Amino acid sequence: MSLNSCLRPLFLAVPLCLVLMFFPACRNAGLQTGAGPPSVRDSGKNIATSAPQRVSFASRDQDPLTGKQVVIQALLFKPPGADYRRMPAVVALHGCGGMYSTVVSRRDSLSIRHLMMADLLVSEGYIVLFPDSFRSRGFEEICTVENRKRRLTQRHRLQDAQGALAWLQRRDDVLPERVAVLGWSHGGSAVLATINAKQPAVADWLDRKPPIPYFRAGVAFYPGCNDSLKARGGYTLAAPVTLFIGGSDDWTAPGPCVDLAAKLSAAGEAATITVYPDTHHGFDGPSSQPRRRLEVPNGVNPGKGVTVAANPAARDDAYAKLKRYLRAHLGH
Template sequence: MRWRLAAALTGLLAGAAGAGAPAPQQVRFDSLDGTPLTASVFLPAGATRGAVVALHGCGGLYARHGERAGSLNARHQAMADLLLGQGYAVVFPDSLTPRGENELCTQRIASRRIGQFARRADALAALDWVAAQPWADPQRIALLGWSHGGSAVLAATDRARPPVRHHAVRPAVAIAFYPGCRTALYDGYQPSAPLVLMLAEHDDWTAPEPCIELGRVAAAEVHVFRDSFHDFDNPKGSVRLRRDVPNGVHPGRGVHAGPNPTARDQAYARVVEALARAFR
Protein backbone atom coordinates (compact mmCIF):
# COMPACT_ATOMS: atom_id res chain seq x y z
CA MET A 1 0.00 0.00 0.00
CA ARG A 2 2.79 2.43 0.90
CA TRP A 3 4.63 1.96 -2.38
CA ARG A 4 1.39 2.53 -4.28
CA LEU A 5 0.78 5.79 -2.42
CA ALA A 6 4.35 6.92 -3.04
CA ALA A 7 4.06 6.10 -6.73
CA ALA A 8 0.78 8.00 -6.97
CA LEU A 9 2.31 11.07 -5.33
CA THR A 10 5.35 10.94 -7.58
CA GLY A 11 3.15 10.77 -10.65
CA LEU A 12 0.96 13.58 -9.39
CA LEU A 13 3.87 15.95 -8.85
CA ALA A 14 5.49 14.99 -12.12
CA GLY A 15 2.23 15.96 -13.82
CA ALA A 16 2.25 19.30 -12.01
CA ALA A 17 5.83 20.00 -13.04
CA GLY A 18 5.02 19.08 -16.62
CA ALA A 19 2.14 21.54 -16.72
CA GLY A 20 4.60 24.36 -17.38
CA ALA A 21 4.36 27.90 -16.11
CA PRO A 22 2.35 30.01 -18.55
CA ALA A 23 2.26 33.75 -17.93
CA PRO A 24 -0.88 34.70 -16.03
CA GLN A 25 -3.44 37.19 -17.26
CA GLN A 26 -3.71 40.34 -15.13
CA VAL A 27 -7.27 41.40 -14.36
CA ARG A 28 -8.90 44.08 -12.25
CA PHE A 29 -12.07 44.15 -10.18
CA ASP A 30 -13.26 45.94 -7.06
CA SER A 31 -13.27 44.43 -3.61
CA LEU A 32 -16.58 44.55 -1.78
CA ASP A 33 -15.06 47.33 0.34
CA GLY A 34 -14.43 49.38 -2.82
CA THR A 35 -10.67 48.80 -3.10
CA PRO A 36 -9.59 48.33 -6.76
CA LEU A 37 -7.87 44.93 -6.83
CA THR A 38 -5.57 43.20 -9.28
CA ALA A 39 -5.41 39.44 -9.74
CA SER A 40 -3.27 36.95 -11.62
CA VAL A 41 -5.37 34.45 -13.55
CA PHE A 42 -4.12 31.14 -14.93
CA LEU A 43 -6.30 29.22 -17.39
CA PRO A 44 -5.68 25.61 -18.42
CA ALA A 45 -5.00 24.79 -22.05
CA GLY A 46 -8.22 22.80 -22.45
CA ALA A 47 -11.69 22.96 -20.94
CA THR A 48 -11.81 24.21 -17.36
CA ARG A 49 -12.86 21.54 -14.84
CA GLY A 50 -13.40 24.15 -12.14
CA ALA A 51 -11.77 27.22 -10.64
CA VAL A 52 -9.78 27.93 -7.49
CA VAL A 53 -9.49 31.34 -5.85
CA ALA A 54 -6.14 31.25 -4.01
CA LEU A 55 -5.44 33.73 -1.19
CA HIS A 56 -1.84 34.66 -0.34
CA GLY A 57 -0.43 34.86 3.16
CA CYS A 58 1.08 37.77 5.09
CA GLY A 59 4.11 37.76 2.80
CA GLY A 60 2.01 38.84 -0.16
CA LEU A 61 1.56 37.35 -3.58
CA TYR A 62 4.94 38.09 -5.14
CA ALA A 63 8.55 37.18 -4.54
CA ARG A 64 10.54 40.23 -3.47
CA HIS A 65 14.07 38.88 -3.94
CA GLY A 66 16.06 36.68 -6.30
CA GLU A 67 15.24 35.47 -9.79
CA ARG A 68 11.48 35.40 -9.11
CA ALA A 69 11.31 39.00 -7.84
CA GLY A 70 8.09 40.57 -9.09
CA SER A 71 6.56 37.21 -10.07
CA LEU A 72 4.42 34.86 -8.02
CA ASN A 73 6.50 33.42 -5.23
CA ALA A 74 7.55 29.79 -5.47
CA ARG A 75 4.77 28.46 -3.22
CA HIS A 76 2.04 30.13 -5.25
CA GLN A 77 3.57 29.12 -8.58
CA ALA A 78 3.86 25.50 -7.44
CA MET A 79 0.16 25.45 -6.55
CA ALA A 80 -0.73 27.08 -9.87
CA ASP A 81 1.26 24.40 -11.71
CA LEU A 82 -0.43 21.63 -9.73
CA LEU A 83 -3.95 22.94 -10.35
CA LEU A 84 -3.37 23.77 -14.02
CA GLY A 85 -2.11 20.23 -14.49
CA GLN A 86 -5.45 19.00 -13.13
CA GLY A 87 -7.42 21.24 -15.52
CA TYR A 88 -8.42 23.95 -13.03
CA ALA A 89 -8.32 27.70 -13.51
CA VAL A 90 -6.53 29.56 -10.71
CA VAL A 91 -7.14 33.15 -9.60
CA PHE A 92 -4.72 34.90 -7.21
CA PRO A 93 -6.14 38.23 -5.95
CA ASP A 94 -3.58 40.64 -4.49
CA SER A 95 -4.85 42.13 -1.22
CA LEU A 96 -1.69 44.01 -0.25
CA THR A 97 -0.13 46.15 -2.99
CA PRO A 98 -3.44 47.85 -3.96
CA ARG A 99 -3.55 48.99 -0.31
CA GLY A 100 0.04 50.19 -0.23
CA GLU A 101 1.62 47.21 1.55
CA ASN A 102 4.22 44.65 0.44
CA GLU A 103 4.00 42.33 3.42
CA LEU A 104 2.41 42.03 6.87
CA CYS A 105 4.52 39.30 8.47
CA THR A 106 6.91 41.65 10.27
CA GLN A 107 4.08 43.85 11.57
CA ARG A 108 2.48 43.25 14.94
CA ILE A 109 -1.06 42.02 14.47
CA ALA A 110 -2.50 44.92 16.48
CA SER A 111 -0.86 47.48 14.20
CA ARG A 112 -1.77 45.98 10.82
CA ARG A 113 -3.92 48.11 8.55
CA ILE A 114 -5.12 45.08 6.58
CA GLY A 115 -7.10 42.53 8.55
CA GLN A 116 -9.66 39.85 7.94
CA PHE A 117 -12.55 42.22 7.14
CA ALA A 118 -10.61 43.38 4.08
CA ARG A 119 -9.49 39.87 3.18
CA ARG A 120 -13.07 38.61 3.40
CA ALA A 121 -14.27 41.45 1.16
CA ASP A 122 -11.57 40.57 -1.38
CA ALA A 123 -12.31 36.84 -1.32
CA LEU A 124 -16.05 37.32 -1.80
CA ALA A 125 -15.43 39.78 -4.65
CA ALA A 126 -13.07 37.28 -6.30
CA LEU A 127 -15.74 34.58 -6.08
CA ASP A 128 -18.20 36.94 -7.77
CA TRP A 129 -15.70 37.82 -10.50
CA VAL A 130 -14.92 34.17 -11.26
CA ALA A 131 -18.60 33.21 -11.28
CA ALA A 132 -19.25 35.83 -13.98
CA GLN A 133 -16.57 34.53 -16.37
CA PRO A 134 -17.58 32.54 -19.46
CA TRP A 135 -15.06 29.80 -18.64
CA ALA A 136 -16.38 29.27 -15.09
CA ASP A 137 -19.24 27.35 -13.52
CA PRO A 138 -20.49 29.18 -10.38
CA GLN A 139 -21.11 25.80 -8.74
CA ARG A 140 -17.51 24.67 -9.30
CA ILE A 141 -15.40 27.27 -7.51
CA ALA A 142 -13.10 26.49 -4.59
CA LEU A 143 -11.47 28.81 -2.07
CA LEU A 144 -7.90 28.08 -0.95
CA GLY A 145 -5.47 30.09 1.18
CA TRP A 146 -2.26 30.04 3.18
CA SER A 147 -1.69 31.39 6.71
CA HIS A 148 -3.18 34.94 6.72
CA GLY A 149 -4.96 33.88 3.54
CA GLY A 150 -6.04 30.65 5.25
CA SER A 151 -7.63 32.77 7.96
CA ALA A 152 -9.27 34.73 5.13
CA VAL A 153 -10.73 31.45 3.87
CA LEU A 154 -12.33 31.01 7.29
CA ALA A 155 -13.56 34.61 7.35
CA ALA A 156 -15.09 34.25 3.88
CA THR A 157 -16.89 30.99 4.68
CA ASP A 158 -18.33 31.83 8.11
CA ARG A 159 -22.07 31.87 7.60
CA ALA A 160 -22.47 33.22 11.13
CA ARG A 161 -21.46 36.56 9.58
CA PRO A 162 -24.14 38.39 7.52
CA PRO A 163 -21.81 39.31 4.59
CA VAL A 164 -21.13 35.60 4.09
CA ARG A 165 -24.60 34.33 4.91
CA HIS A 166 -26.20 36.66 2.34
CA HIS A 167 -23.57 36.27 -0.37
CA ALA A 168 -24.92 34.60 -3.50
CA VAL A 169 -21.74 32.82 -4.64
CA ARG A 170 -20.39 30.19 -2.27
CA PRO A 171 -17.37 27.96 -2.77
CA ALA A 172 -17.89 24.24 -3.29
CA VAL A 173 -15.01 23.56 -0.89
CA ALA A 174 -12.70 25.67 1.29
CA ILE A 175 -9.07 24.61 1.84
CA ALA A 176 -6.91 26.41 4.40
CA PHE A 177 -3.19 25.80 4.88
CA TYR A 178 -1.99 26.54 8.44
CA PRO A 179 -4.47 29.35 9.18
CA GLY A 180 -4.85 31.15 12.46
CA CYS A 181 -7.98 29.52 13.88
CA ARG A 182 -8.30 31.02 17.34
CA THR A 183 -10.65 33.86 16.33
CA ALA A 184 -12.89 31.60 14.26
CA LEU A 185 -13.01 29.03 17.07
CA TYR A 186 -14.02 31.51 19.78
CA ASP A 187 -16.39 33.52 17.56
CA GLY A 188 -18.62 30.54 16.72
CA TYR A 189 -17.49 29.80 13.17
CA GLN A 190 -20.15 28.05 11.05
CA PRO A 191 -18.84 26.77 7.69
CA SER A 192 -20.73 27.71 4.55
CA ALA A 193 -18.80 25.07 2.59
CA PRO A 194 -16.99 21.80 3.32
CA LEU A 195 -13.76 22.79 5.08
CA VAL A 196 -10.35 21.13 4.73
CA LEU A 197 -7.54 22.15 7.09
CA MET A 198 -3.86 21.48 6.27
CA LEU A 199 -1.81 21.87 9.45
CA ALA A 200 1.82 21.54 10.50
CA GLU A 201 2.57 19.45 13.57
CA HIS A 202 5.26 21.78 14.95
CA ASP A 203 3.84 25.11 13.76
CA ASP A 204 4.93 27.85 16.19
CA TRP A 205 3.57 30.67 14.00
CA THR A 206 -0.10 29.62 13.79
CA ALA A 207 -0.51 26.82 16.30
CA PRO A 208 -2.37 23.74 15.05
CA GLU A 209 -4.29 23.04 18.27
CA PRO A 210 -7.03 25.70 17.80
CA CYS A 211 -7.48 24.49 14.23
CA ILE A 212 -7.80 20.88 15.35
CA GLU A 213 -10.51 21.94 17.79
CA LEU A 214 -12.19 24.09 15.12
CA GLY A 215 -12.14 21.09 12.81
CA ARG A 216 -13.91 19.05 15.47
CA VAL A 217 -16.72 21.54 16.10
CA ALA A 218 -17.12 22.45 12.41
CA ALA A 219 -16.98 18.84 11.16
CA ALA A 220 -14.02 19.73 8.94
CA GLU A 221 -11.52 17.40 7.30
CA VAL A 222 -8.27 17.93 9.22
CA HIS A 223 -4.78 16.84 8.14
CA VAL A 224 -1.84 17.34 10.50
CA PHE A 225 1.46 16.70 8.73
CA ARG A 226 4.21 15.21 10.85
CA ASP A 227 7.61 16.80 11.39
CA SER A 228 6.42 19.99 9.69
CA PHE A 229 6.50 23.72 10.37
CA HIS A 230 4.66 26.69 8.92
CA ASP A 231 5.10 27.00 5.12
CA PHE A 232 5.81 23.26 4.83
CA ASP A 233 4.49 23.20 1.25
CA ASN A 234 7.00 25.74 -0.03
CA PRO A 235 9.11 24.05 -2.76
CA LYS A 236 12.11 26.31 -2.04
CA GLY A 237 14.44 26.99 0.87
CA SER A 238 14.84 25.19 4.19
CA VAL A 239 13.36 25.44 7.66
CA ARG A 240 14.71 28.53 9.42
CA LEU A 241 14.00 30.68 12.43
CA ARG A 242 12.48 34.01 11.45
CA ARG A 243 13.30 36.43 14.23
CA ASP A 244 11.74 39.29 12.24
CA VAL A 245 8.22 37.98 12.92
CA PRO A 246 6.93 39.54 16.16
CA ASN A 247 3.82 37.35 16.41
CA GLY A 248 3.44 33.61 16.82
CA VAL A 249 3.09 31.16 19.68
CA HIS A 250 6.00 32.80 21.55
CA PRO A 251 5.84 36.51 20.65
CA GLY A 252 9.22 38.14 20.38
CA ARG A 253 11.12 34.86 20.04
CA GLY A 254 10.57 34.37 16.33
CA VAL A 255 8.90 31.55 14.40
CA HIS A 256 10.07 28.60 12.34
CA ALA A 257 9.05 28.24 8.69
CA GLY A 258 10.16 26.13 5.77
CA PRO A 259 9.53 23.12 3.59
CA ASN A 260 8.94 19.46 4.25
CA PRO A 261 8.85 17.76 0.82
CA THR A 262 7.06 14.65 2.08
CA ALA A 263 4.33 16.69 3.75
CA ARG A 264 4.02 18.88 0.64
CA ASP A 265 3.48 15.81 -1.56
CA GLN A 266 0.85 14.49 0.81
CA ALA A 267 -0.92 17.84 1.08
CA TYR A 268 -0.96 18.30 -2.70
CA ALA A 269 -2.59 14.89 -3.04
CA ARG A 270 -5.21 15.86 -0.44
CA VAL A 271 -5.91 19.10 -2.37
CA VAL A 272 -6.48 17.17 -5.59
CA GLU A 273 -8.75 14.71 -3.79
CA ALA A 274 -10.77 17.48 -2.12
CA LEU A 275 -11.34 19.30 -5.40
CA ALA A 276 -12.30 16.15 -7.27
CA ARG A 277 -14.80 15.31 -4.53
CA ALA A 278 -16.28 18.82 -4.48
CA PHE A 279 -16.56 19.13 -8.26
CA ARG A 280 -17.79 15.66 -9.15
Protein backbone atom coordinates in the same frame (compact mmCIF):
# COMPACT_ATOMS: atom_id res chain seq x y z
CA MET B 1 0.53 8.65 25.81
CA SER B 2 0.82 12.37 26.55
CA LEU B 3 -1.69 14.85 25.20
CA ASN B 4 1.08 16.70 23.41
CA SER B 5 2.15 13.57 21.57
CA CYS B 6 -1.06 13.57 19.58
CA LEU B 7 -1.94 17.25 19.67
CA ARG B 8 -4.83 16.64 22.05
CA PRO B 9 -7.38 15.15 19.62
CA LEU B 10 -7.38 11.57 20.84
CA PHE B 11 -9.75 12.13 23.75
CA LEU B 12 -12.32 13.78 21.49
CA ALA B 13 -14.92 11.19 20.55
CA VAL B 14 -15.96 12.84 17.31
CA PRO B 15 -15.93 11.71 13.68
CA LEU B 16 -12.91 13.88 12.99
CA CYS B 17 -10.72 12.97 10.03
CA LEU B 18 -7.37 13.63 11.69
CA VAL B 19 -4.34 12.29 9.88
CA LEU B 20 -0.99 12.10 11.64
CA MET B 21 1.76 10.93 9.31
CA PHE B 22 4.81 9.01 10.51
CA PHE B 23 3.59 8.98 14.13
CA PRO B 24 3.58 5.44 15.57
CA ALA B 25 1.89 6.35 18.87
CA CYS B 26 -1.04 7.95 17.13
CA ARG B 27 -1.12 5.28 14.44
CA ASN B 28 -1.52 2.65 17.15
CA ALA B 29 -4.34 4.68 18.63
CA GLY B 30 -6.37 4.10 15.50
CA LEU B 31 -5.79 7.32 13.58
CA GLN B 32 -5.59 7.14 9.81
CA THR B 33 -2.22 7.39 8.12
CA GLY B 34 -1.50 8.08 4.48
CA ALA B 35 0.51 6.13 1.96
CA GLY B 36 3.26 7.94 0.15
CA PRO B 37 1.84 9.71 -2.90
CA PRO B 38 3.70 10.40 -6.12
CA SER B 39 6.31 13.12 -5.76
CA VAL B 40 5.61 16.59 -7.12
CA ARG B 41 8.15 18.95 -8.65
CA ASP B 42 9.92 20.25 -5.60
CA SER B 43 11.82 23.24 -6.93
CA GLY B 44 9.53 24.93 -9.42
CA LYS B 45 12.15 24.60 -12.17
CA ASN B 46 9.91 22.63 -14.52
CA ILE B 47 6.64 24.41 -13.98
CA ALA B 48 4.60 24.18 -17.17
CA THR B 49 1.92 26.73 -16.36
CA SER B 50 1.49 29.26 -19.16
CA ALA B 51 2.01 32.95 -18.47
CA PRO B 52 -0.88 34.35 -16.43
CA GLN B 53 -3.13 37.20 -17.46
CA ARG B 54 -2.99 40.36 -15.35
CA VAL B 55 -6.56 41.26 -14.48
CA SER B 56 -8.41 43.37 -11.92
CA PHE B 57 -11.76 43.25 -10.19
CA ALA B 58 -13.76 45.19 -7.62
CA SER B 59 -13.49 43.99 -4.04
CA ARG B 60 -16.58 44.23 -1.88
CA ASP B 61 -14.40 46.38 0.38
CA GLN B 62 -14.87 50.13 0.08
CA ASP B 63 -12.17 52.77 0.33
CA PRO B 64 -13.08 54.78 3.46
CA LEU B 65 -11.87 58.02 1.86
CA THR B 66 -13.66 57.78 -1.48
CA GLY B 67 -16.49 55.38 -0.73
CA LYS B 68 -15.60 53.51 -3.92
CA GLN B 69 -14.94 49.80 -4.12
CA VAL B 70 -11.26 48.90 -3.81
CA VAL B 71 -9.82 47.61 -7.09
CA ILE B 72 -7.80 44.43 -6.65
CA GLN B 73 -5.07 43.46 -9.08
CA ALA B 74 -4.82 39.73 -9.75
CA LEU B 75 -3.19 37.01 -11.83
CA LEU B 76 -5.38 34.60 -13.78
CA PHE B 77 -4.15 31.17 -14.88
CA LYS B 78 -6.17 29.16 -17.40
CA PRO B 79 -5.80 25.54 -18.50
CA PRO B 80 -5.98 24.53 -22.16
CA GLY B 81 -9.56 24.45 -23.36
CA ALA B 82 -10.81 27.27 -21.14
CA ASP B 83 -11.51 29.39 -24.23
CA TYR B 84 -13.98 26.80 -25.49
CA ARG B 85 -15.89 25.61 -22.43
CA ARG B 86 -16.67 26.53 -18.85
CA MET B 87 -14.43 25.12 -16.14
CA PRO B 88 -14.40 25.06 -12.33
CA ALA B 89 -12.18 27.63 -10.65
CA VAL B 90 -10.12 28.22 -7.51
CA VAL B 91 -9.46 31.55 -5.79
CA ALA B 92 -6.01 31.38 -4.15
CA LEU B 93 -5.32 33.72 -1.21
CA HIS B 94 -1.68 34.54 -0.41
CA GLY B 95 -0.22 34.71 3.08
CA CYS B 96 1.17 37.62 5.10
CA GLY B 97 4.26 37.81 2.89
CA GLY B 98 2.24 38.63 -0.22
CA MET B 99 1.97 36.53 -3.33
CA TYR B 100 5.12 37.58 -5.16
CA SER B 101 8.70 36.40 -4.99
CA THR B 102 11.05 38.06 -2.51
CA VAL B 103 13.88 37.77 -5.06
CA VAL B 104 14.41 41.29 -6.42
CA SER B 105 14.76 40.14 -10.02
CA ARG B 106 11.45 38.24 -9.76
CA ARG B 107 9.44 40.67 -7.64
CA ASP B 108 6.61 40.76 -10.19
CA SER B 109 6.40 36.96 -10.46
CA LEU B 110 4.58 34.63 -8.12
CA SER B 111 6.64 32.97 -5.42
CA ILE B 112 7.70 29.40 -6.14
CA ARG B 113 5.16 28.05 -3.63
CA HIS B 114 2.35 29.84 -5.44
CA LEU B 115 3.66 28.83 -8.86
CA MET B 116 3.74 25.20 -7.77
CA MET B 117 0.12 25.44 -6.68
CA ALA B 118 -0.91 27.23 -9.87
CA ASP B 119 0.75 24.46 -11.86
CA LEU B 120 -0.97 21.73 -9.86
CA LEU B 121 -4.41 23.32 -10.16
CA VAL B 122 -4.13 24.19 -13.85
CA SER B 123 -2.94 20.66 -14.61
CA GLU B 124 -6.09 19.43 -12.86
CA GLY B 125 -8.24 21.55 -15.16
CA TYR B 126 -9.06 24.50 -12.90
CA ILE B 127 -8.98 28.19 -13.70
CA VAL B 128 -6.97 29.86 -10.92
CA LEU B 129 -7.24 33.46 -9.71
CA PHE B 130 -4.61 34.93 -7.37
CA PRO B 131 -5.92 38.23 -5.93
CA ASP B 132 -3.22 40.60 -4.66
CA SER B 133 -4.75 42.01 -1.49
CA PHE B 134 -1.51 43.75 -0.50
CA ARG B 135 0.03 45.70 -3.38
CA SER B 136 -3.48 46.69 -4.44
CA ARG B 137 -3.58 48.63 -1.15
CA GLY B 138 0.04 49.74 -1.03
CA PHE B 139 1.44 46.95 1.17
CA GLU B 140 4.27 44.53 0.41
CA GLU B 141 3.93 42.30 3.48
CA ILE B 142 2.48 42.31 6.98
CA CYS B 143 4.33 39.36 8.53
CA THR B 144 6.58 41.74 10.48
CA VAL B 145 3.67 43.84 11.78
CA GLU B 146 2.13 43.01 15.16
CA ASN B 147 -1.42 41.75 14.82
CA ARG B 148 -2.88 44.65 16.81
CA LYS B 149 -1.16 47.18 14.52
CA ARG B 150 -2.23 45.70 11.21
CA ARG B 151 -4.40 47.90 9.03
CA LEU B 152 -5.41 45.03 6.76
CA THR B 153 -7.67 42.49 8.45
CA GLN B 154 -9.53 39.29 7.68
CA ARG B 155 -12.58 41.43 6.89
CA HIS B 156 -10.68 42.93 3.95
CA ARG B 157 -9.50 39.51 2.79
CA LEU B 158 -13.04 38.11 2.99
CA GLN B 159 -14.37 41.00 0.92
CA ASP B 160 -11.60 40.49 -1.63
CA ALA B 161 -12.46 36.79 -1.87
CA GLN B 162 -16.13 37.57 -2.43
CA GLY B 163 -15.22 40.15 -5.07
CA ALA B 164 -13.08 37.52 -6.77
CA LEU B 165 -15.95 35.04 -6.71
CA ALA B 166 -18.39 37.55 -8.19
CA TRP B 167 -15.89 38.45 -10.93
CA LEU B 168 -15.27 34.81 -11.83
CA GLN B 169 -19.00 34.06 -11.92
CA ARG B 170 -19.51 36.72 -14.58
CA ARG B 171 -16.96 35.10 -16.91
CA ASP B 172 -17.94 32.90 -19.83
CA ASP B 173 -15.21 30.36 -19.06
CA VAL B 174 -16.12 29.64 -15.41
CA LEU B 175 -18.75 27.31 -13.98
CA PRO B 176 -20.29 29.79 -11.50
CA GLU B 177 -21.48 27.17 -9.02
CA ARG B 178 -18.13 25.34 -8.91
CA VAL B 179 -15.58 27.68 -7.35
CA ALA B 180 -13.38 26.85 -4.35
CA VAL B 181 -11.30 29.13 -2.14
CA LEU B 182 -7.80 28.15 -0.99
CA GLY B 183 -5.25 30.01 1.12
CA TRP B 184 -2.01 29.89 3.06
CA SER B 185 -1.39 31.16 6.60
CA HIS B 186 -2.99 34.65 6.73
CA GLY B 187 -4.81 33.67 3.55
CA GLY B 188 -5.80 30.37 5.17
CA SER B 189 -7.35 32.32 8.03
CA ALA B 190 -9.13 34.36 5.37
CA VAL B 191 -10.53 31.12 3.93
CA LEU B 192 -11.97 30.28 7.35
CA ALA B 193 -13.54 33.73 7.61
CA THR B 194 -14.87 33.52 4.06
CA ILE B 195 -16.78 30.28 4.66
CA ASN B 196 -18.15 31.19 8.10
CA ALA B 197 -21.90 31.40 7.54
CA LYS B 198 -22.19 33.50 10.71
CA GLN B 199 -20.10 36.30 9.20
CA PRO B 200 -22.50 39.10 8.18
CA ALA B 201 -20.99 39.43 4.70
CA VAL B 202 -21.33 35.68 4.15
CA ALA B 203 -24.85 35.54 5.58
CA ASP B 204 -25.87 38.40 3.28
CA TRP B 205 -24.58 36.49 0.25
CA LEU B 206 -26.34 33.28 1.27
CA ASP B 207 -29.63 35.15 1.83
CA ARG B 208 -29.75 36.67 -1.65
CA LYS B 209 -32.93 36.28 -3.68
CA PRO B 210 -32.71 34.75 -6.17
CA PRO B 211 -29.84 32.72 -4.72
CA ILE B 212 -26.34 33.14 -6.13
CA PRO B 213 -23.91 30.22 -5.68
CA TYR B 214 -21.27 30.66 -3.01
CA PHE B 215 -17.88 28.97 -2.69
CA ARG B 216 -18.26 25.22 -3.10
CA ALA B 217 -15.34 24.28 -0.80
CA GLY B 218 -12.50 25.75 1.24
CA VAL B 219 -8.87 24.66 1.70
CA ALA B 220 -6.54 26.21 4.28
CA PHE B 221 -2.82 25.55 4.62
CA TYR B 222 -1.51 26.27 8.14
CA PRO B 223 -4.09 28.94 8.99
CA GLY B 224 -4.43 30.77 12.26
CA CYS B 225 -7.61 29.29 13.74
CA ASN B 226 -8.04 31.21 17.00
CA ASP B 227 -10.33 33.90 15.59
CA SER B 228 -12.65 31.34 14.02
CA LEU B 229 -12.62 29.10 17.08
CA LYS B 230 -13.53 32.02 19.35
CA ALA B 231 -15.74 33.97 16.94
CA ARG B 232 -18.22 36.00 18.98
CA GLY B 233 -21.04 35.41 16.55
CA GLY B 234 -20.32 31.69 16.36
CA TYR B 235 -18.96 29.59 13.53
CA THR B 236 -20.81 27.38 11.08
CA LEU B 237 -19.71 26.35 7.62
CA ALA B 238 -21.06 27.83 4.42
CA ALA B 239 -19.04 25.18 2.54
CA PRO B 240 -16.96 22.09 3.40
CA VAL B 241 -13.41 22.81 4.50
CA THR B 242 -10.17 20.87 4.86
CA LEU B 243 -7.08 22.04 6.75
CA PHE B 244 -3.39 21.10 6.43
CA ILE B 245 -1.05 22.04 9.26
CA GLY B 246 2.28 21.06 10.79
CA GLY B 247 2.32 19.54 14.25
CA SER B 248 5.41 21.59 15.17
CA ASP B 249 4.15 24.87 13.69
CA ASP B 250 5.28 27.67 16.01
CA TRP B 251 3.81 30.44 13.86
CA THR B 252 0.16 29.33 13.63
CA ALA B 253 -0.39 26.81 16.40
CA PRO B 254 -2.02 23.51 15.36
CA GLY B 255 -4.04 23.13 18.57
CA PRO B 256 -6.77 25.68 17.79
CA CYS B 257 -7.19 24.23 14.30
CA VAL B 258 -7.56 20.71 15.71
CA ASP B 259 -10.12 22.05 18.18
CA LEU B 260 -12.03 23.95 15.49
CA ALA B 261 -12.19 20.92 13.19
CA ALA B 262 -13.28 18.73 16.10
CA LYS B 263 -15.99 21.19 17.12
CA LEU B 264 -17.35 21.44 13.59
CA SER B 265 -17.16 17.71 13.00
CA ALA B 266 -18.97 17.02 16.27
CA ALA B 267 -21.77 19.29 15.04
CA GLY B 268 -22.05 17.24 11.86
CA GLU B 269 -20.30 19.77 9.64
CA ALA B 270 -17.93 18.85 6.81
CA ALA B 271 -14.58 19.79 8.34
CA THR B 272 -11.43 17.67 8.07
CA ILE B 273 -7.85 18.28 9.12
CA THR B 274 -4.49 16.71 8.36
CA VAL B 275 -1.72 17.29 10.91
CA TYR B 276 1.86 16.41 9.96
CA PRO B 277 4.07 15.69 13.01
CA ASP B 278 7.54 17.22 13.22
CA THR B 279 6.50 19.65 10.51
CA HIS B 280 6.71 23.44 10.53
CA HIS B 281 5.03 26.43 8.93
CA GLY B 282 5.43 26.67 5.17
CA PHE B 283 5.97 22.93 4.76
CA ASP B 284 4.71 23.04 1.17
CA GLY B 285 7.42 25.44 0.04
CA PRO B 286 10.36 24.50 -2.20
CA SER B 287 13.01 22.38 -0.54
CA SER B 288 15.34 24.54 1.55
CA GLN B 289 17.03 24.68 4.93
CA PRO B 290 14.82 25.54 7.93
CA ARG B 291 14.81 29.25 8.70
CA ARG B 292 14.29 31.00 12.01
CA ARG B 293 12.49 34.28 11.35
CA LEU B 294 13.21 36.47 14.35
CA GLU B 295 11.58 39.50 12.72
CA VAL B 296 8.10 37.94 12.94
CA PRO B 297 6.40 39.08 16.18
CA ASN B 298 3.18 37.06 16.00
CA GLY B 299 4.21 33.47 16.63
CA VAL B 300 3.25 31.02 19.34
CA ASN B 301 6.01 32.55 21.47
CA PRO B 302 5.84 36.30 20.74
CA GLY B 303 9.23 37.95 20.48
CA LYS B 304 11.10 34.68 19.94
CA GLY B 305 10.55 34.36 16.22
CA VAL B 306 9.06 31.54 14.17
CA THR B 307 10.32 28.57 12.17
CA VAL B 308 9.71 28.07 8.45
CA ALA B 309 10.76 24.75 6.89
CA ALA B 310 9.81 22.68 3.88
CA ASN B 311 8.77 19.06 4.32
CA PRO B 312 8.61 17.42 0.87
CA ALA B 313 6.85 14.29 2.15
CA ALA B 314 4.14 16.35 3.86
CA ARG B 315 3.82 18.58 0.82
CA ASP B 316 3.41 15.62 -1.52
CA ASP B 317 0.78 14.08 0.72
CA ALA B 318 -1.11 17.37 1.04
CA TYR B 319 -1.03 17.90 -2.72
CA ALA B 320 -2.39 14.39 -3.34
CA LYS B 321 -5.18 14.91 -0.80
CA LEU B 322 -5.93 18.34 -2.21
CA LYS B 323 -6.42 16.95 -5.71
CA ARG B 324 -8.83 14.29 -4.45
CA TYR B 325 -10.68 16.83 -2.32
CA LEU B 326 -11.23 19.29 -5.15
CA ARG B 327 -12.28 16.55 -7.54
CA ALA B 328 -14.88 15.44 -5.01
CA HIS B 329 -16.27 18.93 -4.36
CA LEU B 330 -15.87 20.62 -7.73
CA GLY B 331 -16.78 17.50 -9.68
CA HIS B 332 -13.92 17.77 -12.14
